[in-house]
Amino acid sequence: MIYASQHGFLPENSATENRIAMQALLDRGGTIVVDRPGVYDIDAELRIGSYTTLEFENGAAVRKVPANGKFAYAIVNKGAFEKRWDEHIIVR
Numbered sequence: 001m002i003y004a005s006q007h008g009f010l011p012e013n014s015a016t017e018n019r020i021a022m023q024a025l026l027d028r029g030g031t032i033v034v035d036r037p038g039v040y041d042i043d044a045e046l047r048i049g050s051y052t053t054l055e056f057e058n059g060a061a062v063r064k065v066p067a068n069g070k071f072a073y074a075i076v077n078k079g080a081f082e083k084r085w086d087e088h089i090i091v092r
Contacts, residue, residue, distance in 0.1 A: 002028070003035045011038025015065040018042050026052060026078075034060045043067040047078040050086040 008021035019042045025032045029052045034040065037059025043066060048054060054075070056062075062074050079086040 001031045001033060003033050005034075005036045009034065009040065011036060011040055013041075015041035015043035015067065019044050019046065022046055026054070031055065033057065036060065039063050041065045042074065045071050045073045046075045047081065048075055048086070048089055048091070049078040051088045053090040053092070055090075055092045 002025055004022065004025060007025055009018055009025065010021075013021070018040050022032075022040075022042070023046055026046055026048050029049060031053040032055070034054070034056045037057065038061075040060065040062050042062055042064060046062075064071065064074050075091055077086050077089065
């Protein structure tokens, strides 16, 4: 289990810092816990791959803050961009 706050995903960070930190964790896979309450800004979609669980503790939420234009999803199956299907993904 990986605690996101220990890897730079923090409510007080910028949207870019949070996106970079969380994407690095999602690229590792496993179980990632957003363990601190607060609103976490991100400036682009987060891509989640197979065998990954992303759990938000009570009071934690993601907010989309587009840097350059719009983006449609906060969290999307990584395979959607690679014409494949990632599986065993849980977002809670």
